Structure formats: structure tokens, C-alpha cells
Amino acid sequence: MIEFEHVGKRYGGRFEALADVGFAVERGEMVFLTGHSGAGKSSVLRLLMLLERPSRGRISVAGHDITRLHVSQIPFYRRQIGVVYQNHQLLHDRSIFDNVALPLIIRGAAPQEARNRVHAALDRVGLLHREKALPIELSGGEQQRVGIARAVVARPALLLADEPTGNLDPQLSADIMRLFEDFNRVGTTVLLASHDLALIARLRHRVLRLREGRLVADEEAA
Amino acid sequence: MTRSQPPSRDSAPPRRGARTHQITAEGRSRAWRRHHRQMALDSLGRLRRRPLSTLLTMLAIAIAMVLPATLWLALGSAQLLDANLDDSARMTLYLDQGLSESQAMAVAERARAEAGVAGTELITAAAGLAEFQQRLGMEDALAMIDDNPLPATVLVQPQSRDPQAAQALAERLGAIDGVEEARLDMAWLERLRQLGELGRRIVLVFGVLFGLGVLLVVGNTIRLAVESRREEIEVVTLIGATHAFVRRPFLYVGAWYGLGGGLLALALLTLGRGWLSAPINAIAQSFGSRFELPGIGPGGSLLLLLVSTLLGLIGAWLAVGRHLAEIRPR
Structure with missing residues (x-):
């Protein structure tokens, strides 16, 4: 599903965020990406979302080389992946329903079908009853679940998450992780960046460990 | 990324194979219009x-x-x-004072026959005076003059707009017997x-x-x-x-x-x-x-x-x- 070959990323020609990183994630896998802050977790995700291009190497997703994807093709590429952000990236002037519906509106889904899918996604994360609320009226954990609902509403084959439990207490974090595992169980490939080592250890999935921009360990699922 | 069958309308959670969204061309254009609206x-x-x-x-x-x-x-x-102004690209031939109406008509005929002339219009001295009076509302003042001070005039419409041709034409027309002066105010027009x-x-x-x-x-x-x-x-x-x-x-x-x-x-x-x-x-x-x-x-x-x-x-x-x-x- 994801393939990194000798990927390097420099910023401003000096700072080397990633150096010669190579790994592959199979379709249907759930993988943790871990390391201290600044180790390169976010860079890996940013490259996968095509927010940045690698300075060296090749990245392919679902068999396609995305490093040379034309700018005009990027939106269509991004529609194939769902992304969950640490800071949720919700629109604060729109209701929960509208936030979750956004990916479908961008794709041009028919209103009735969009409504069904949004309800299904909100139901999945247990927030169907809050669809009319504004993000500000929700707790941090609830906002994160809205972010997850938005990421999965269009049923992407690949789900990326950047510190999805960063600001949550252990109980809420465990709940959120269970959601990701649920989606993984039905076939979605999941790549999660997190530095919550205790949580990662409990969950027994494959772990990619980064240190100073290099991949230092690839631990298979226990 | 696999593209499986079109998405079903049910509200079931995503099933194995993680379907991606597929939209027909017609649906897309409908969505496009909807978004525009x-x-x-x-x-x-x-x-x-x-x-x-x-x-x-x-x-x-x-x-x-x-x-x-x-x-x-x-x-x-x-x-x-x-x-x-295009209209007044015409030339005006001022005829000699004291020409009779039939003499004036003969001059107009001759001018009409000249090469390069598209048309002529004779304004007799009497007609000219009448128009003058009407335009300026000076009936009273002019009534005091015994003789008509205005000459008969012939308006000439040249065929060509070319200034040089018009100039040459004006010279030829000015040479006709009974024509006092042929006037063509080119500089002003220009x-x-x-x-x-x-x-x-x-x-x-x-x-x-x-x-x-x-x-x-x-x-x-x-x-x-x-x-x-x-x-x-x-x-x-x-x-x-x-x-x-x-x-x-x-x-x-x-x-x-x-x-x-x-x-x-x-x-x-x-x-x-x-x-x-x-x-x-x-x-x-x-x-x-x-x-x-x-x-x-x-x-x-x-x-x-x-x-x-x-x-x-x-x-x-x-x-x-x-x-x-x-x-x-x-």
C-alpha cells in the first residue's frame, strides 16, 4: 500500500528531516510510526499527504509513484486517503454534520447519499446525537472523533493519523485507538504517528521507529 | 487504490476492501452545478x-x-x-453674384458633369436667404436690406474622400464659368x-x-x-x-x-x-x-x-x- 525507497527530505538545503528512509506497508496493515518529536514522523506523513515533496527517493502509494504527481492531480490523490490530525482541523463555523460532510461535498456526492454516509460515520464514532453542534461545544476527545468520522466518511483505503491522541487522557486515547483498530479490521490500511510509547506497546501492532530522520527499527506485530 | 462497485446507499460501516467513492460523469456535472448554485x-x-x-x-x-x-x-x-462633419466634407461653390436662376442651374449641371463628382445640390440665392433667416431668426434685420446679399451656392459631394483628389477637384470646379470660389476646408476637417x-x-x-x-x-x-x-x-x-x-x-x-x-x-x-x-x-x-x-x-x-x-x-x-x-x- 505504501512504499518508501531511499527517501530523504531536506529543508532549506541544510536541515535533514529524513535520510534514506525505506519501508513498506502492506494493504490492510495497521502500523505505528514512532520516535521523539523531530525524529521525522510528521515529515513522513506530510510526504504521504503530498504537502511536501521528497528531496530524494521514491514514494509510492497503492502502486503509484506519487513523487512526480502533477499539482493538478494532488486533490484527487488526497481524496483517496483519510487523514486525522492532532489538532483536528475542524471548521469552527460549521456544524459537526457539515464538517464530516466536507469530503463528500468536495467529491460532489448527492445530498441524500452524503447525508446517509455522514450519519453512518458519526454513528461509528458515537456522535450521531451531536450532529447539529458546533466543534467548540464538544470536548477534545469528541472533536477528535469528529475528525476521525470526517477522515473515514468517504471510505478511504488508507487512513493516516498524526498524533491522534496527543492531547487526550489515557482512557480517551484507548477509545480512539479502538476506533482505528475497528476501521483496520474492515480492511482499511492504517498508519499512525504517535510518541505515546505505552499505548503503542499495549496495542501490539507493527512499529516503525524513527530517530533523527532515520528508520532505526521495524518491529513486527507481537 | 481499488475501485470497487459504486457505493451502496445503505448506511452500513465500510466493508472489507475499503470502497472508494465512484461518481458518474452525469452525477459530477450535477454536483458541479449544485456547487455553483x-x-x-x-x-x-x-x-x-x-x-x-x-x-x-x-x-x-x-x-x-x-x-x-x-x-x-x-x-x-x-x-x-x-x-x-462627414456630410460637410462637401465642397461649396459660391457662384457669381447676379446670376439668374437658370444660369445657376446650368453651372450646377456643369459641375455635376465633372469627373469625381458624386452629386450636386443647388441652393439658389432666394433659398439661401430663406434658410439664413430661419436659422438665425433675423428676419427683421434682413428685411431691411433691399438686395439679397447672398450668392447662389452649389453643394458638391465628391466621390473620393482623399484630400488630394478633393483639392484637385476643387481647383477644376473653381475654373468653371460663373463660379466665384470653390471652398474646401480641409485643414479644419483634419x-x-x-x-x-x-x-x-x-x-x-x-x-x-x-x-x-x-x-x-x-x-x-x-x-x-x-x-x-x-x-x-x-x-x-x-x-x-x-x-x-x-x-x-x-x-x-x-x-x-x-x-x-x-x-x-x-x-x-x-x-x-x-x-x-x-x-x-x-x-x-x-x-x-x-x-x-x-x-x-x-x-x-x-x-x-x-x-x-x-x-x-x-x-x-x-x-x-x-x-x-x-x-x-x-
Whole structure:
């Protein structure tokens, strides 16, 4: 599903965020990406979302080389992946329903079908009853679940998450992780960046460990 | 990424194989129209929620549109004058005093037969006097003169507009017996034509300058709107919005600004015309003539609205385009 070959990323020609990183994630896998802050977790995700291009190497997703994807093709590429952000990236002037519906509106889904899918996604994360609320009226954990609902509403084959439990207490974090595992169980490939080592250890999935921009360990699922 | 069957309409959670969304071409064009409709209304709603700043922006556009439009109208009336002038590209043959009416007719015939003459019109001395009296309202003064002081004249319409040919023709016509003088006032005509050209260029310069002004006004306003919705743009871009999708609401805002500004400009032009027409009519009447200030007319109104809307659209496009270029991957 994801393939990194000798990927390097420099910023401003000096700072080397990633150096010669190579790994592959199979379709249907759930993988943790871990390391201290600044180790390169976010860079890996940013490259996968095509927010940045690698300075060296090749990245392919679902068999396609995305490093040379034309700018005009990027939106269509991004529609194939769902992304969950640490800071949720919700629109604060729109209701929960509208936030979750956004990916479908961008794709041009028919209103009735969009409504069904949004309800299904909100139901999945247990927030169907809050669809009319504004993000500000929700707790941090609830906002994160809205972010997850938005990421999965269009049923992407690949789900990326950047510190999805960063600001949550252990109980809420465990709940959120269970959601990701649920989606993984039905076939979605999941790549999660997190530095919550205790949580990662409990969950027994494959772990990619980064240190100073290099991949230092690839631990298979226990 | 696998593309399985079209998505089912049920609300079941994603099943194995993680379906991606598939949309038919027809559905896509329907969605496209829906989004356009939504954005048109949504952007209008945004403008209506801030009536004062909207009005100010539109007014700025209107003012920038009014000056070139006014100049354009002024040029239009000058061109009206020019059309009359083409008529007076004719030559006038002043005949000898004291020619009888039949002699004058014979001279007109001879002139008519000259090569390069398209037509002639004889104005007898009596007819000339009558017209003179009528035009100037000087019946009383002229009645005191016993003899008709005006010569008979022949108006000659040359075939060619070429100044040199006209000059040569005038010389030949002047040599005809009974013709006192053949007059062709070329220099005056040429000067007027140059003035017309100057006017056109001035309108062009002002049109371009003020058009740029409209672009700047709209561009700057839209830039602020983009700034205030930066977060939203980032989010929708992250989840796969195309540039067209991001641009759309702002283009509508720009177009509404342009259209509103154009309508205001029309209102200002109409008001201005009403305001000026009373004194101008009074002046024209005092000269015993009628002069109608040229209005912009339906065609001109449409053109004005089209141009202002287009300028709004382009201004918005440039403003959003700059922002979109900033967020492309590096």
C-alpha cells in the first residue's frame, strides 16, 4: 500500500528531516510510526499527504509513484486517503454534520447519499446525537472523533493519523485507538504517528521507529 | 487504490476492501452545478451580512467605472458631431453674384458633369436667404436690406474622400464659368479628426487605468476575504479540494462586487445626466438649438455591467491565485 525507497527530505538545503528512509506497508496493515518529536514522523506523513515533496527517493502509494504527481492531480490523490490530525482541523463555523460532510461535498456526492454516509460515520464514532453542534461545544476527545468520522466518511483505503491522541487522557486515547483498530479490521490500511510509547506497546501492532530522520527499527506485530 | 462497485446507499460501516467513492460523469456535472448554485447564493449571503463594507467596495468600483464611461459617452457625442462633419466634407461653390436662376442651374449641371463628382445640390440665392433667416431668426434685420446679399451656392459631394483628389477637384470646379470660389476646408476637417483621435486615446488610457483600479479594489478586498478564511481553505485543500473548488466562492464574491459596482455606476451616470441636462438644455435653447446629452443606452449599460463583472471576476481570480500558489507542495 505504501512504499518508501531511499527517501530523504531536506529543508532549506541544510536541515535533514529524513535520510534514506525505506519501508513498506502492506494493504490492510495497521502500523505505528514512532520516535521523539523531530525524529521525522510528521515529515513522513506530510510526504504521504503530498504537502511536501521528497528531496530524494521514491514514494509510492497503492502502486503509484506519487513523487512526480502533477499539482493538478494532488486533490484527487488526497481524496483517496483519510487523514486525522492532532489538532483536528475542524471548521469552527460549521456544524459537526457539515464538517464530516466536507469530503463528500468536495467529491460532489448527492445530498441524500452524503447525508446517509455522514450519519453512518458519526454513528461509528458515537456522535450521531451531536450532529447539529458546533466543534467548540464538544470536548477534545469528541472533536477528535469528529475528525476521525470526517477522515473515514468517504471510505478511504488508507487512513493516516498524526498524533491522534496527543492531547487526550489515557482512557480517551484507548477509545480512539479502538476506533482505528475497528476501521483496520474492515480492511482499511492504517498508519499512525504517535510518541505515546505505552499505548503503542499495549496495542501490539507493527512499529516503525524513527530517530533523527532515520528508520532505526521495524518491529513486527507481537 | 481499488475501485470497487459504486457505493451502496445503505448506511452500513465500510466493508472489507475499503470502497472508494465512484461518481458518474452525469452525477459530477450535477454536483458541479449544485456547487455553483450554492456558492453563488452563499457568497451573496456573505456580502449581505456585511452591508456597509459591501456597499463601500461596490461604490469604489462604481466610481472607478463612472469616469471612463463618462468620457466614452462624451466621445460618443463627439463622434455624432463627426458624422455630421462627414456630410460637410462637401465642397461649396459660391457662384457669381447676379446670376439668374437658370444660369445657376446650368453651372450646377456643369459641375455635376465633372469627373469625381458624386452629386450636386443647388441652393439658389432666394433659398439661401430663406434658410439664413430661419436659422438665425433675423428676419427683421434682413428685411431691411433691399438686395439679397447672398450668392447662389452649389453643394458638391465628391466621390473620393482623399484630400488630394478633393483639392484637385476643387481647383477644376473653381475654373468653371460663373463660379466665384470653390471652398474646401480641409485643414479644419483634419484638425477635428485629430482631436477625435486624441479623445479616443484619452478614453483608452483612462479606461485602462480605472480598470486596473477596479482590479486592485476587488483584488484587495478578496485578499482580505481569503485571509479571513485561510483556515477553511487549508482544511478543504487537505481533504482533496481542487483549486477550482477553493476558488469558486471567491470568484462569485468578486463577480457580485463587479456587478453591484456596475449597477451603481449606471445609477450614478443616470443621476449625473439628469443633473446636467437641465442647464445644458437651457444653454442649447438660448442658442436656438436642441442638444440632447447622450445616454448610455441599453447596449452600453449591458457592456458596462459585463466589463465591471468581468473585472471583479479577474480581480478575485488573481487574489485567490496568489494564495493558492503559496500552499502548493514544495
